[in-house]
Amino acid sequence: MKKRTRTTLAMVLVLALLLTAGACGGKKSEEGSGAADRSDELYVYVTFEKGSEYFNWVYAGFLAAADELGVKAELQGPADADASQEAKVLDTVTGKHPNGILAACADQDTMVSAINNALGEGIPVITCDSDCPGSDRLCYLGTDNSSFGAVAAEYIGEQLGGSGEVIIVTLFGSAAQEERCAGFNDHLAEHYPGIRVVETCNESGDTATAESNTTAALQANPGVKAVFSTGGTGSAGAAAAVRTIGRTEEIVVVGSDFGTATLECMEKGEIHATVVDDPYMMGYQSMLQLFAAAHPTDIISANAPYGHITTSDIYFGCSLVTAEEYTENADLKEKYTNTPSFN
Amino acid sequence: MDAILKLEGIGKMFGGNYVLKDVSLEIGRGEVHAVIGENGAGKSTLMKIIGGIYEPNEGVIRKNGEKILLHNAIEAYKQGIGIVHQELSVADNLTIAENIFAGRQPVNRFGFVREKQMCEDAGKILGEMGIRLDPREKVGNLSVAMQQIIEIAKVVSHRIDVLILDEPTSSLSNKEIAHLFELVRRLCREQGMTVIFISHKLDEVMAISDRVSVLRNGNFIGTLSGEEITASRMIHMMVGDQLDSRSFLAPKTPEGEVILRAEGLCREGKFRDVSFALQKNRILGIFGLIGAGRTESILSLIGADRLDSGRVTYEGREIRLSSPKEAIAKGIVYLTENRRDLGLFLPKEISDNVIAASLGAFTTKRHTVDRKKAGEAVEGYIQKLKIQPPVMDKPAGTYSGGNQQKILFSKVLLTDPKVLIVDEPTKGVDIGVKMTIHHMLRDLADSGIAVLLISSELPEILKLSDRVLVMHEGECRGLLENRDLTEREVMAAVYGEKEVQQ
Amino acid sequence: MRQKMSSLKNRILCRLDIQASAVVLLIVVISIAMSFVYDGFLSAYNIKAMLMSYVPEGIIALGLTLVIISGGIDLSVAGVMPFTAIVYCMLMKAGVHYLPGMAIVLAAAAAIGAVNNFLRRLLDVHPFIITMAVQLTLKGFNLVVTGAGSISGLPENFMEISQVRILGLKIPLVVFLLLAALWMVLLAKNRFFRKVYFVGGNPKAAELCGINVNRVMYFVFIQSAVLAAVAGIMAVFNYQAANYSYGSNLDTRAITAVVVGGTSMTRGGIGKIGGTIIGLVFIALVYNSFLLSGINTYYQDVITGAFLIGAVLIGERIKYRGKPGKKEDKS
Secondary structure, eight states, X not given: OOXXXXXXXXXXXXXXXXXXXXXXXXXOOBOOOOSSOOTTOEEEEEOSSTTOHHHHHHHHXXXXXXXXXXXXXXXXXXXXXXXXHHHHHHHHHHHTOOSEEEEOOSSSSTXXXXXXXXXXXXXXXXXXXXXXXXXXXXXXXXXXXXHHHHHHHHHHHHHTTTOEEEEEEEOTTXXXXXXXXXXXXXXXXXXXXXXXXXXXXXXXXXXXXXXXHHHHHHHHOXXXXXXXXXXXXXXXXXXXXXXXXXXXXXXXXXXXXXXXXXXXXXXXXXXXXXXXXXXXXXXXXXXXXXXXXXOOOSSOOXXXXXXXXXXXXXXXXXXXXXXXHHHHOHHHHHHHHSOOOOO | OOEEEEEEEEEEEETTEEEEEEEEEEEETTOEEEEEOSTTSSHHHHHHHHTTSSOOSEEEEEETTEEEOOOSHHHHHHTTEEEEOSSOOOOTTSBHHHHHTXXXXXXXXXXXXXXXXXXXXXXXXXXXXXXXXXXXXXXGGSOHHHHHHHHHHHHHTTTOSEEEEESTTTTOOHHHHHHHHHHHHHHHHHHOOEEEEEOSOHHHHHHHOSEEEEEETTEEXXXXXXGGOOHHHHHHHHHOXXXXXXXXXXXXXXXXXXXXXXXXXXXXXXXXXXXEEEETTOEEEEEOOTTSOHHHHHHHHTTSSOOOEEEEEETTEEEOOOSHHHHHHHTEXXXXXXXXXXXXXXXXXXXXXXXXXXXXXXXXXXXXXXXXXXXXXXXXXXXXXXXXXXXXXXXXXXXXXXXXXHHXXXXXXXXXXXXEEEESTTTTOOHHHHXXXXXXXXXXXXXXXXXXXXXXXXXXXXXXXXXXXXXXXXXXXXXXXXXXXXXXXXXXXXXXXXXXXX | OHHHHHHHHHHHHHHSOHHHHHHHHHHHHHHHHHXXXXXXXXXXXXXXXXXXXXXXXXXXXXHHXXXXXXXXXXXXXXXXXXXXXXXXXXXXXXTOOHHHHHHHXXXXXXXXXXXXXXXXXXXXXXXXXXXXHHHHHHHHHHHHHHTTSEEOOOOHHHHHHHTOEETTEEHHHHHXXXXXXXXXXXXXXXXXXXXXHHHHHOHHHHHHTTOOHHHHHHHHHHHHXXXXXXXXXXXXXXXXXXXXXXTTTHHXXXXXXXXXXXXXXXXXXXXXXXXXHHHHHHHHHHHHHHHHHTOXXXXXXXXXXXXXXXXXXXXXXXXXXTOSOSOOOOO
């Protein structure tokens, strides 16, 4: 045959072989070593911003529980926050008929039909951390964001001796962070009425914006004595803002979560404490709940036809980790600095 | 004579210069009329005016006695005039039928093209022109010659009675040219078409034209018809009445040995069997019209382009240059005709430009440029060549054309060449600078350099060359000694004419 | 006779467009391979899920095919799609019925498309820059208006109609199939649509043929934006919500489908809707395969990129070798 046809054919075959080789070799569902042979059971965690630290922690817990139970687990989802993409991933995953799906939703509404569709196919679906309340998901596991804010408020109230001005840095439009703000404000109102929140800045999802907005707010309010960032992204930005205007010694900065940037700031003393929840535990617990849902017993459950999965939502508490605690406790440090990662 | 088209006093200016002045001529109905002239005579501009692409600044066009005003090609079509340009504009991946009816395909009420109807109509048009091609064929699969035919079919299908062809045979083989002429004759015979075409191939002109008009330097010289059309007459009209050659700048030193010899250089599609010998202290001029292959053959010689076959001997040894860099290293330097694009780094200062080809000589041990040394060298050239303004740190782009040419020369001279090849060195340059460059070239030759001068300006060739290599259509047509050589003799050599009638 | 024979051979060769054939071959090979790796791959559910995943890319790719044939590019679609989804939701929540609401956003998109071309002509800048700027502007607007949240709570009548299925298929998929068929026929047969080929191949020559190049270019950009709006409306049908994050990187995926399908970005005037659809199916297939077999998401982009390069290579070097398109020096 003609030379160019041959060349094209060769190229095509090579590409095809590459792809199928990758497909066969790329299986990344992990095996467990449980007692009963459940190794053909599959549970999928569908999230957005796949690869982000927080969700990797959730999956680490999810996977640990899966290993214990002897079932397979998988992590799927778009690398960005495109809710429509995530819904499509969920639809495709549904086609695989896993035994259970855990979803962290990019927004509150878009995944409704995808989740309901999966449920319609007989697959139990629950949500964790980012809920989709409009859907029929069996339950929601999440941080009690109200108490999250309250914990921070308590610490700041104490540190400031009951009076002073405070700035909040938060992500506008995030229900979770709005709740944290509300918890913070409520706790202050109730226990430390002498403390006033003078401004609430938007971190808009990235550290640089957090920094610039916070800097502006600090300059506009020279009497501020504390800054609370309700989200992980804003924490490093808030710390940088305080550093920029040179008042690290005077202002108490409280961050959220334990992202690498936040931890580094704590080492340097730029963040004095951070409020953390426990995504690993949430992931672990989610797996257990899903498993329960997928394994009904002889006794009919309240969630029939699914198993004995909780019928109400589960809220997990949070704790405050101060910079001293972090730097002095080796185990704690160990836990937080080794972020799990998955392909 | 039944004139279908009359041009009266047509004048056209571009940027303050007259490209055509007071051109008046008549085109007879149904005839094949050729328009010829040297490069820059204004042929193409005139055709574009008739075809509606340009509007004349002065003068009037009359068709069938009526004055017509053409603002664009569409209006020209409406007046029955169509032009086929030298650059083809076919859509490769569409069919012949669709190309012919571009934008005017027959449609049904949804605006959907009626393929069958279109192919039939196209088939009819092709048939009338005697072309046997399937209208459903993709144009991209056709040869360039056939694509041109399709282009002609497209233009003709606009129901024109005057067809203009701009250099239609420049990329055709002899057989294809015959086919084209066959088509032209048929159009005239069967459709009463009037055909005007531009060519600089006199043999073709003689083969097919009923009448020939000659332009020179934007002026209309005259029209020849029937028996009057001979090569010598045409050459005479194109070139003019110069009985004496221009003042020749004679060499002041004796002829040196042959330093560069080319034998049988070939590159498929560009040039064939090019041979010459270049002596030190002498200037060899290479003359030819556009498409002659002069620049191409030299570019292949110095390694900038491919060379298919042939032998190059330099300083007695056979060499094969693989790049201009290698050529420069050996002492063969080529000075391009296109200063802007290929020669100068316009945003950079002149000192950077001048040392560009000799950076090796001006680099310090620490791999930086030795500015002081460079400065001295550049200063020297600014003085010698009188570059204005005489500063070193202005960007080259801010200098006038003539000075840019001087800067280029400085760059070249700095590399201390043994063979200097200059391509159209005085293009776009004014008289004063032209003289300077001419004298400089002769001085360089006298100092021992062998100079190869490529030019399409005959007066320049005759003023400087000790010998003239004449090229036409990729071939050497003659090697002439410049002993009172006249323009007529050179042109005759171009066209292969031995005798030139007065 | 000889002419007739060679033309027959040419007709067959033309159908067997080498790049499209290569892609079709890949599609077949991958499908077969995947059905072994994972059974259920060829199930009705999976095929529907696969096609539905790429409906927005598909609708947009139809418009982009014309844009790229005409020699331009339109990146604003990635901003227009979420913009229309958001505005559509807002209109419905404000009480506008879902049908006139559609008309309004489609008209708005048409205006955006016209602005694209207007700016391109005014500023004499490559459409890449203009449409990229428009995309960023729209995305900024989307973010501000939605405050990074999603819009939901649409009226009952809309919720009902959006769940309607035709022949078991969701509305967005049906709309895509209809539009694809329509665009394919129009581009192949409609005289005005076909002017895009001439304009893309050689705008000056097209002008000389009497084609109003300006009108054609306005049309090209307007239809691209309008189709992006359709994709946005279909997203709302799908999710009964709108979020500023919809459609990120939509333009890249759609362009990949168009280029893999054989439309050339370097040579104007070449391309077919059929090719785009093949390219689309291919990408949807590859993505679906990745998802089902669990290949790392990051590798997906690498491999998609490799396929894009491969497709372009086949197109540029093999299919069009020796064909005019690049200018040569004359002297």
